[in-house]
Amino acid sequence: xxxxxxxxxxxxxxxxxxxxxxxxxxxxxxxxxxxxxxxxxxxxxxxxxxxxxxxxxxxxxxxxxxxxxxxxxxxxxxxxxxxxxxxxxxxxxxxxxxxxxxxxxxxxxxxxxxxxxxxxxxxxxxxxxxxxxxxxxxxxxxxxxxxxxxxxxxxxxxxxxxxxxxxxxxxxxxxxxxxxxxxxxxxxxxxxxxxxxxxxxxxxxxxxxxxxxxxxxxxxxxxxxxxxxxxxxxxxxxxxxxxxxxxxxxxxxxxxxxxxxxxxxxxxxxxxxxxxxxxxxxxxxxxxxxxxxxxxxxxxxxxxxxxxxxxxxxxxx
Amino acid sequence: xxxxxxxxxxxxxxxxxxxxxxxxxxxxxxxxxxxxxxxxxxxxxxxxxxxxxxxxxxxxxxxxxxxxxxxxxxxxxxxxxxxxxxxxxxxxxxxxxxxxxxxxxxxxxxxxxxxxxxxxxxxxxxxxxxxxxxxxxxxxxxxxxxxxxxxxxxxxxxxxxxxxxxxxxxxxxxxxxxxxxxxxxxxxxxxxxxxxxxxxxxxxxxxxxxxxxxxxxxxxxxxxxxxxxxxxxxxxxxxxxxxxxxxxxxxxxxxxxxx
Amino acid sequence: xxxxxxxxxxxxxxxxxxxxxxxxxxxxxxxxxxxxxxxxxxxxxxxxxxxxxxxxxxxxxxxxxxxxxxxxxxxxxxxxxxxxxxxxxxxxxxxxxxxxxxxxxxxxxxxxxxxxxxxxxxxxxxxxxxxxxxxxxxxxxxxxxxxxxxxxxxxxxxxxxxxxxxxxxxxxxxxxxxxxxxxxxxxxxxxxxxxxxxxxxxxxxxxxxxxxxxxxxxxxxxxxxxxxxxxxxxxxxxxxxxxxxxxxxxxxxxxxxxxxxxxxxxxxxxxxxxxxxxxxxxxxxxxxxxxxxxxxxxxxxxxxxxxxxxxxxxxxxxxxxxxxxxxxxxxxxx
Numbered sequence: 001x002x003x004x005x006x007x008x009x010x011x012x013x014x015x016x017x018x019x020x021x022x023x024x025x026x027x028x029x030x031x032x033x034x035x036x037x038x039x040x041x042x043x044x045x046x047x048x049x050x051x052x053x054x055x056x057x058x059x060x061x062x063x064x065x066x067x068x069x070x071x072x073x074x075x076x077x078x079x080x081x082x083x084x085x086x087x088x089x090x091x092x093x094x095x096x097x098x099x100x101x102x103x104x105x106x107x108x109x110x111x112x113x114x115x116x117x118x119x120x121x122x123x124x125x126x127x128x129x130x131x132x133x134x135x136x137x138x139x140x141x142x143x144x145x146x147x148x149x150x151x152x153x154x155x156x157x158x159x160x161x162x163x164x165x166x167x168x169x170x171x172x173x174x175x176x177x178x179x180x181x182x183x184x185x186x187x188x189x190x191x192x193x194x195x196x197x198x199x200x201x202x203x204x205x206x207x208x209x210x211x212x213x214x215x216x217x218x219x220x221x222x223x224x225x226x227x228x229x230x231x232x233x234x235x236x237x238x239x240x241x242x243x244x245x246x247x248x249x250x251x252x253x254x255x256x257x258x259x260x261x262x263x264x265x266x267x268x269x270x271x272x273x274x275x276x277x278x279x280x281x282x283x284x285x286x287x288x289x290x291x292x293x294x295x296x297x298x299x300x301x302x303x304x305x306x307x308x309x310x311x312x313x314x315x316x317x
Numbered sequence: 318x319x320x321x322x323x324x325x326x327x328x329x330x331x332x333x334x335x336x337x338x339x340x341x342x343x344x345x346x347x348x349x350x351x352x353x354x355x356x357x358x359x360x361x362x363x364x365x366x367x368x369x370x371x372x373x374x375x376x377x378x379x380x381x382x383x384x385x386x387x388x389x390x391x392x393x394x395x396x397x398x399x400x401x402x403x404x405x406x407x408x409x410x411x412x413x414x415x416x417x418x419x420x421x422x423x424x425x426x427x428x429x430x431x432x433x434x435x436x437x438x439x440x441x442x443x444x445x446x447x448x449x450x451x452x453x454x455x456x457x458x459x460x461x462x463x464x465x466x467x468x469x470x471x472x473x474x475x476x477x478x479x480x481x482x483x484x485x486x487x488x489x490x491x492x493x494x495x496x497x498x499x500x501x502x503x504x505x506x507x508x509x510x511x512x513x514x515x516x517x518x519x520x521x522x523x524x525x526x527x528x529x530x531x532x533x534x535x536x537x538x539x540x541x542x543x544x545x546x547x548x549x550x551x552x553x554x555x556x557x558x559x560x561x562x563x564x565x566x567x568x569x570x571x572x573x574x575x576x
Numbered sequence: 577x578x579x580x581x582x583x584x585x586x587x588x589x590x591x592x593x594x595x596x597x598x599x600x601x602x603x604x605x606x607x608x609x610x611x612x613x614x615x616x617x618x619x620x621x622x623x624x625x626x627x628x629x630x631x632x633x634x635x636x637x638x639x640x641x642x643x644x645x646x647x648x649x650x651x652x653x654x655x656x657x658x659x660x661x662x663x664x665x666x667x668x669x670x671x672x673x674x675x676x677x678x679x680x681x682x683x684x685x686x687x688x689x690x691x692x693x694x695x696x697x698x699x700x701x702x703x704x705x706x707x708x709x710x711x712x713x714x715x716x717x718x719x720x721x722x723x724x725x726x727x728x729x730x731x732x733x734x735x736x737x738x739x740x741x742x743x744x745x746x747x748x749x750x751x752x753x754x755x756x757x758x759x760x761x762x763x764x765x766x767x768x769x770x771x772x773x774x775x776x777x778x779x780x781x782x783x784x785x786x787x788x789x790x791x792x793x794x795x796x797x798x799x800x801x802x803x804x805x806x807x808x809x810x811x812x813x814x815x816x817x818x819x820x821x822x823x824x825x826x827x828x829x830x831x832x833x834x835x836x837x838x839x840x841x842x843x844x845x846x847x848x849x850x851x852x853x854x855x856x857x858x859x860x861x862x863x864x865x866x867x868x869x870x871x872x873x874x875x876x877x878x879x880x881x882x883x884x885x886x887x888x889x890x891x892x893x894x895x896x897x898x899x900x901x902x903x904x905x906x907x908x909x910x
Contacts, residue, residue, distance in 0.1 A: 014320070014386055014486075017403055019394045021801070022430055029801035036693055039685025040702070043777075046770045047709050050720045057723075107616035115613055124617045127624045133893030134627070134886065135831020137860040141882040144867075145630040167623065174620075200609030228713020231833035231860065235867040256715040256834075263719055263838060283723065290716045297711050373796055375696060402799030412790035416812035425808060426798035476794070483798065 051294075058291030061284050067292070071241035071253075077268035077277030083289050085243040086258035089158060090296070092247045093237065093254060094227045096162035097169055102219055104166075105173025106208075112174070113181040114203055131171040139167040140232025147236075158247030161237035161254070165226045172225055176218025180211040213311040220304035224297050230256035255293045262286035319346040319517040320386045320403075320486040322367065327381035328546075329362055329371065336362050338546035340381075342536060344487075349509060349518045351528035351555065354538035355575065359547025360521050363538070364489050367519065368404035369397040385486065402426070404487040405480035410496045411472035413464030413479070420460040422475055423447060426483040442482055449515075450478035451508050470501020477508065481516070488512065490520040494527065506531050525571060529559050537567045627886075635880035637873055648874045650866065652844070661881055663844040667856030668885065671761055671836065672829035674850060675768035680822050683773050687780035691787075692806060703781065710774035718838035721767035722759070726839065729766070730758045733851045744848050755853035759841035762850040767835045772825035779824065783817030784810055816899050823896030827889050836861035859885040 069082035108128075112121055143164035147155035184207050192202040208215070238251035239261050263286040270277035278284070322344040329337040337359035344350045352360040365371040366379050369390060383390045390400050413422045423443045427434060434442075443460065447453040452474040456467070464475050473493060480488060490509075494502040509518060509531045522528050528535050536552035551564050562568050569575055638644065638657060645651045651660050686706060690699045733754035740746045748754055791809040800808055842857035842865070849855050863878045870878060 014403075015388050018385070018388055018390065018399050019396055021396050021398045021402075021799075025429065025801055025804070029803045032803040032806075033693065036685045036689050039682045040689045043682055043686050043706070043709075043770075043773055046720075046725075047705065049724060050712065050716070053720055053724045054716065104616045104619060107613050108620055111613035111617040115610055116617070120614070120617065124620050127621055129897055130890060130893065131620070131624060133827050133831075133889050135833070135860055135889055137831065137833045137863050138627070138631070138882050138886045138889075141634075141863065141879050142627045142630055145634040145879060146626065149630065149633065167627070170620070170623070198606045200606050203609070224711060228715065230713070230715040231837075231864050234864050238868065256713055259715045259719060260834065260838065263722070286719055290713075290719055293713055294716060297713060301711055368797065370793065370797060373793070398799050398801050400799075401797055406793075406797035408790060408793060408797075410790055412788075412794040414791060414794065414808060414812070425795075429798065429800055429804055479794075479798070 054287060054291050054294060057284065057287035059288075061288040062291050066285075066288055070243050072243070074241065077270050077274070077279060077281050079276065079278055079281065081281075081285060083255060083258055083285075083292055085240070086253040086255045086289065087292065088243060088245065089237070089252035090227060090255040090293075092245070093158045093161045093233070093252065094165065094223060096159060096247055097165035097226060098219065098223055100162060100166040101169040101173050101222070105170050105219075105222075106177050106215065108170075108174050109177035109181055110203060110208075112178055114199075114207065128171045128174050131167065132175070134167060136164075136168055136229050137231040137235070140164045140235045142167060143232065143236050156236065156238045156251055157249055158237055158244070158252040161233045161252070162247065164232035164236050165229060168229065168232070169222050169226045172222040173219055176222065177211075177215050180214035180218065181207060183214070184210045213308055216311070217304045217308040220300050220307065224300035224304070227300065228256055228293060228297055230260055233257050234260065255289055255296070259286050259289045259293065262289065319515065321346045322487065322517065322519075323382075323384045323387075324367075325382045325384070327363070327366065327379060327383060329359065329366055329379050330377065331374065332376035335546040337538075338548055340549045342549060342552050344517060344519060345534070346517045347513060347515070348533040349513050349520060349531055350552075351532035351535045352519070352521045352538060353523075353525055353528050353535060353570070354547070354550075355540075355570065356523075357543070357547070358538040358540045360536075360538045361491050362547070363549075364491055364519060364521050365406075367487070367489055368406055369400045370406060372397065402430075402483055403485050404489060405483065405485035406489045407473070407476050407480055407491065407493050409492045411469055411476050413467075413472050413475050415463065415465045417464060418461045419447075419456050419464045419467070419475060422464045423478050423482050425479055430483075446478040446482040447475075449481055449512070450474045451504060451511075452478055468501070470497050470504055473497060473501065473505060474508065477505075477512075481512070485516070487517040487519065490518065492521050492523060495523060502527070525559075529555060535559070537562070537564075537570065539566050539570065631879055631883045631886065635876055635883050638876035638880045641873060641876075644873065644877060647871065648877060650844075651877075657877065657880065660844060660877070661884055663846055664857060664859045664862055664881055665884060665888070666846050667761075667844075668830055668858040668860070668888070670848070670856060671765050671768060671840075671858050672826055674761065674765035675772060675829045676822060676826050678766060679769035679772050679776055679825060680818070682769070683776035683821070683825075684780055684818060686773070686777045687784055688806060688810070690777075690781050691784035692802065692810065703778075706774050706777050709770065710778075714771060714832060714834040715838075717767055717771055718835040721763065721835055722839045725767065726758050726763050729763055730754065730756050733758050733760065733762060737851055745850050747849050747852070749849075749852045754851040755841070757853075758851070759839055759853050760849075760851050761840060761856050764836050764840045765850070767839060768829045768832055771832060771835065772828045775828060776818075776821045776825040779821035780814065780818050783814040783821075787813045816902065820896045820899040823892055823899065827892045827896065830858075830889050830892065831860055831885060833860040833864050837864045 066082040067087065068084050069080070070085035071081045074081035108124065112124060116124065143160045146163065147160045188206050188210060189202055192206045193199065197205070233254050234257055237254060237257070239257050240251040240253050244250055244252045262282045265282040268277060268279050268281055270279050324340050324342050327340040328335060340363055352364060354360050362371060367383060371377050371379065379391060385403070389395065414425060417425065420443045423446050424434070424439055427442060444453060447456065452471060455471060464472060467475060494505050497505065506527065509520065512518060520531065532555045534552060535555040535558040537550045537558065538547050539550045540547040550566055551558070551562060553562070558567060559571060562571065644657055645653055645655050690702050694702055736746045737748035737752065737754045741748050741752065754760070787810045791813065792805055795805040795808040836858045840857065840861060841853035842862065843854035844857060845855050847855035859881045863882055867875060867878055
C-alpha cells in the first residue's frame with residue numbers, strides 16, 4: 001500500500017500531501033484536456049474553412065443579376081447565367097413539400113398526443129422513427145417508383161420531388177410538433193373541456209394555439225433541413241436551364257442540383273486569347289449558388305429562432 | 318491520522334453574493350463536530366469549503382483561511398485535488414458509482430493514485446475499509462455485485478468505506494442520514510462514534526437529537542434574513558450548547574421556536 | 577414468452593385519464609376531427625408500407641432477370657446482380673465505418689468540452705456553432721470537400737502511404753503512391769465524418785450533461801482530477817448514449833449521397849485501400865450517378881440496391897433506438 005502513512009504527521013509531510021498530486025496523474029489530466037480542446041479546434045477547422053471558401057469563391061458572382069437570370073442560352077465560358085430558375089424551383093418544390101407535410105405532420109402529432117393509445121399509436125411512433133432514418137436517395141427512389149407506376153415513364157416533375165421531400169420532412173414535423181404538444185399543460189385542456197368546449201375545438205383553439213410558436217419553429221427547421229436535399233431531386237425532378245413555373249409538368253431546376261450540375265460541368269476549355277471566355281465559370285457559379293443556398297438555410301434558421309423567441313406564449317407575467 | 322482545522326475570517330461567496338460571513342472556529346482532531354441551523358444558513362456551504370468542494374460551482378470562491386495543522390488549504394501552492402484526498406466527504410444521498418462493483422467502489426479513490434495495486438493489497442483495503450464501515454459482514458459474499466443493489470443505509474456505509482479507504486485526515490459528512498430510515502440512521506451514528514477514534518469528523522445535520530447524540534462540539538449557524546449572509550452564531554461543547562447556550566438565538570432554535 | 581394468461585393486453589381498467597374520454601361520447605365534428613387525426617396516423621403507416629412495396633415492385637425485374645450483364649453496361653461480363661450489390665454494400669459500409677472512426681472520438685471530445693470544460697455561457701454558443709454544421713446542405717459539403725479539402729490532404733495521404741503503407745488500409749497504388757487528385761475513400765470519409773459530427777455531438781452532449789451531480793461530486797470528493805472525474809462518473813454513465821449516437825451517425829453516413837458522388841472516384845472492388853482511387857463505391861452515390869441515364873432494367877437494378885440500403889440503414893437505426901430505449905429503462909441511476 002502506498003497511501004501516505006501520517007500517523008505522526010509533521011507539518012512538512014502534510015504540506016507535501018496537500019500540494020502534490022502524483023505528477024503522472026496531473027500530466028494525464030493536462031494531456032486529456034489538451035486532446036479535448038484539440039478535438040474542438042479540429043471540428044472548427046472544417047466549419048470555418050467551408051464558410052470562408054463559400055464566401056471567398058461565391059461573393060464574386062453573387063449579385064442581383066445572378067439572382068434574377070436563368071441559364072437559358074448560356075453556354076461555354078460565357079460571363080452570364082444565374083440561379084433564378086433554380087431558386088424558383090427550390091421555393092416551389094419545398095413549398096409544395098411543406099404543403100403536404102405540415103398538415104399530415106401536425107395531425108399525426110395531434111393523434112399521437114391527444115388520441116393515441118394502444119397498438120396503433122405505438123406502431124405509428126415506431127414507424128415515425130423508422131422514417132426518420134430513411135436515406136434521402138431512397139425517398140427519391142420511392143417517389144420515382146410511385147409516379148412511374150401510376151403516371152408512366154414521363155413522370156418527372158417538381159411534384160414528384162415534393163413527394164420525395166415530404167417523406168423526409170413529415171417525421172421531422174411530427175417529432176417537433178409532438179414535443180411541443182406534450183409541453184402544453186393538461187390543466188389547459190381540462191379547463192377548456194370543463195367549459196363545455198368540444199374536444200376538437202379545444203385542440204385547435206387551446207392546444208395548438210398555445211403551441212403555435214414552437215410548431216412554427218419546428219416546421220421552419222424541417223424546411224431548412226430538406227431545402228438543401230440534392231439526391232432525391234436529382235433523380236425525381238431532373239434539371240433544366242430554363243425557367244419552369246409549373247411543378248406538375250416537366251423538369252425543374254433546384255438550387256442544390258444547380259450547385260451539383262455546375263460543379264460537374266467542370267472547367268471550360270477556352271480557346272487561348274478569348275477574353276470573353278472564363279474557364280472557371282462553372283465552378284464560380286457553383287460557389288455562388290452554394291452561397292445562395294446557405295443564405296436561404298441560415299435565413300430559415302434565424303426566422304425559426306426568432307419565431308420561437310418572439311411569439312412564444314408568455315408563461316411568465 | 319487526524320488533524321485539527323482552524324478557520325479564520327472566512328467569507329464564502331457565490332459570484333458576488335456573500336453566502337456565509339466571518340466564520341471563525343477550530344475543529345479538534347479525533348472529535349466529532351456537528352453543524353446545526355435552519356435551512357439556508359450556510360452550514361453545508363461552509364462544510365464544502367473545508368475540502369474545497371465549494372469552488373466546483375462556477376463563480377464560487379472564498380476569502381480567509383482554512384488551515385489544516387497550520388497549512389492554509391487555500392494557499393497558493395495547495396492543490397484542491399490533493400486537499401480532497403486528505404479531507405474525505407460523505408454526501409446527503411448515498412452515491413456509489415452505479416457501474417462499479419462494491420469492491421471497486423471501495424477502491425475507487427485508491428485506484429486514482431495507484432493503478433497497479435496488487436490483488437492481495439486490494440483485498441486487504443476492501444476488507445479493512447468495509448469492516449471499519451460496519452458493512453463487511455453484510456456484503457462479503459457479494460463484493461463483485463454492483464453497489465447500487467444495496468439498501469440505502471448500506472449504500473451510505475459503502476460511501477463511508479469508500480471515503481476512508483484513502484485514509485483521509487478529516488471526514489466531512491453532509492447530512493449523511495437525511496435520506497435514511499431510523500434503523501440505518503442508528504447504524505451510521507454508531508459508526509460515527511467508532512470512526513471518531515481515527516478521524517476528525519465534521520457533520521452537518523438537520524436533526525438536533527442526532528447532533529446531541531453523536532457530537533463532542535456543536536456549532537450553530539443562523540442567518541438574519543433571506544438575502545443576508547449566514548453566520549456562525551456560536552460553537553461550544555455539545556452539552557453546553559444544548560443546556561446553556563450563550564446566545565438567545567441558539568436557545569430559540571434548540572427549543573424549537575423556529576427553524 | 578410466458579403462458580397465455582399473462583398476455584400483453586392489460587386488464588380493462590375502469591379509471592381513465594380525463595383526456596381520453598370513452599369512445600362513443602363524441603359526435604359530429606368531434607368525431608370527424610378524430611377520424612382525420614387517426615387517418616393521418618394511419619397514412620404514416622401506409623406511406624412506409626408503400627415505400628417498401630413500391631421499391632420491391634420496381635426492383636422485381638432486376639431480381640428475377642437472368643442475364644443482367646448483357647443489358648447493363650456497368651455490370652461486369654457474366655456477372656449477376658450480386659456481383660455489383662456485394663461490392664456496393666462493402667463500399668457503403670467501409671466508407672461509413674471509416675467516417676465513424678474519425679468522427680466519434682472528435683464528437684465525444686467536443687461533447688465533453690461543451691459539457692465539462694467550457695464555461696456555461698460559452699458552452700451554449702458552442703452548441704449553436706456545432707448545430708450550424710448540421711444546417712449546411714450536403715451538396716455544399718461535397719463542393720468544399722472536392723475543391724478545397726482534397727488538394728490540401730493529398731500530401732498527408734502521400735505521407736501515410738510512404739510511412740504506413742505496410743498497413744493494408746494505407747497501401748498505395750501500383751507505383752506506391754496515394755492517388756492524385758485524392759478522390760479516394762479516405763477523403764470522402766473525412767467529409768462524411770464532418771457531416772455526422774453534429775448529430776453524434778448533440779446526443780453525446782445531452783447524455784453527458786445528464787450525469788448525476790451526485791456521482792460527479794463523489795468522484796471529486798475522492799480527489800479526482802477533471803479527467804478522472806470524467807472517467808469515473810461521466811463516461812460510464814454516458815456510454816450507451818454515445819453508442820446510440822454513433823449508430824445514428826452511422827445511419828446518416830450510410831445513406832449520404834452527394835459528398836460521395838462528388839468526391840469519390842468509383843470502383844466496384846472489395847478493396848480496403850483507402851488512399852487509392854477507383855476502388856470502391858457506395859450504393860447511394862451509385863444510384864445518383866447512374867439513375868438518370870439508365871434503361872428500365874438498369875433502373876430496376878439501382879432500385880434493388882436502394883432496397884438493400886434501406887434495409888441496412890433500417891437495421892442500424894433500429895439498433896440505435898433499441899439502445900436508447902434500454903437506457904431509458906435503466907435510468908433509475910438518477
